[in-house]
Amino acid sequence: AQTVTQSQPEMSVQEAETVTLSCTYDTSESDYYLFWYKQPPSRQMILVIRQEAYKQQNATENRFSVNFQKAAKSFSLKISDSQLGDAAMYFCAYRSGNNNAGNMLTFGGGTRLMVKP
Amino acid sequence: KAGVTQTPRYLIKTRGQQVTLSCSPISGHRSVSWYQQTPGQGLQFLFEYFSETQRNKGNFPGRFSGRQFSNSRSEMNVSTLELGDSALYLCASSFTQTLAYATEAFFGQGTRLTVV
Numbered sequence: 001a002q003t004v005t006q007s008q009p010e011m012s013v014q015e016a017e018t019v020t021l022s023c024t025y026d027t028s029e030s031d032y033y034l035f036w037y038k039q040p041p042s043r044q045m046i047l048v049i050r051q052e053a054y055k056q057q058n059a060t061e062n063r064f065s066v067n068f069q070k071a072a073k074s075f076s077l078k079i080s081d082s083q084l085g086d087a088a089m090y091f092c093a094y095r096s097g098n099n100n101a102g103n104m105l106t107f108g109g110g111t112r113l114m115v116k117p
Numbered sequence: 118k119a120g121v122t123q124t125p126r127y128l129i130k131t132r133g134q135q136v137t138l139s140c141s142p143i144s145g146h147r148s149v150s151w152y153q154q155t156p157g158q159g160l161q162f163l164f165e166y167f168s169e170t171q172r173n174k175g176n177f178p179g180r181f182s183g184r185q186f187s188n189s190r191s192e193m194n195v196s197t198l199e200l201g202d203s204a205l206y207l208c209a210s211s212f213t214q215t216l217a218y219a220t221e222a223f224f225g226q227g228t229r230l231t232v233v
Contacts, residue, residue: 035221043205045224091160102172103148103211103222107160 002027004094006108013082014116020067021077021111023092031097034068034075035105040088048090051075053097079113087115119144121210121225129231135196138228142189142210148172149191150222151183154205163206166191167213195230203232 003026013019025034036048051059051068058066063083067076079086092108095101122141130136142149151163162175166185183193189210195202209222 033221037224042226043207043229044226045207045209047221047223050221100173102165102167103150103209103213104162104165104173104175105150105152105160105209105222106162107152109159 002029002032002094002096002106004092004106004108006090006092006111008111009109010112010114012114012116013079015084016081018078018080019082019113021079021090021092021113023075023077023108025073025075025092025094025108027073027094027096029096029098033095033097034066035093035095036064036066036075036077037091037093037107038086038088039091039110045091049077082115084115084117087113089113121208121223123206123208123225123228125228126226127229127231129233130198132198132200132232134198135194136198136230137192137194138206138208138230140191140193140208140210140225142191142208143212143223146210146212146223147189148211148213149185149189150209150211151191151193152207152209153177154207154227155203160207163193198232200232203230205229 032053034051037045063080089110093105148167150165164174165172169185185191205227207227208225
């Protein structure tokens with residue numbers, strides 16, 4: 001079974017600065033997908049960024065980028081120019097590329113990000 | 118395009134009762150997954166339905182069940198409620214054209230269930 005670990009329960013960052021959230025995972029599969037989801041106080045999970053394991057290039061979405069290290073099984077999220085609206089819980093998630101696994105996501109424990117004005 | 122809709126948003130039930138939660142996926146999405154979120158256990162996968170068939174099931178007791186209708190709407194049922202079932206229940210839908218390919222999951226706002 002796959003596991004996802006987020007070792008930072010809480011992080012804080014000054015507005016306009018950069019912060020990196022860590023995520024490691026354990027899997028024996030070679031084909032899989034990784035995601036970062038944001039959960040603000042409204043509770044709705046919002047997809048921030050996704051990475052396919054077969055792609056060597058790190059994904060980027062505006063101020064959000066990832067550092068995907070497949071050999072190290074590491075998938076960190078970098079938020080640049082942090083904004084007050086970035087304050088939320090961030091979850092790292094894994095989805096198998098195995099057809100039988102369907103869309104099941106395995107989540108890490110989450111990192112609460114606080115943004116200081 | 119409407120997002121994933123979960124009803125009700127809040128629910129209070131008594132121990133021993135049963136409860137049914139509803140999820141309407143994004144139009145065109147055929148896969149619906151359910152997750153339980155608690156402070157202690159985090160986010161845990163309950164089950165996934167695709168084209169009215171349960172495709173995967175997490176490690177939950179048989180008191181937790183679900184189904185999917187022909188319009189892709191899904192319900193989950195919890196029978197004989199226990200205090201530990203108090204949680205946020207999240208539904209997610211995905212556009213899965215075939216079993217071999219799927220896009221990311223889009224989540225609803227959840228149903229907050231409190232068992233007293």
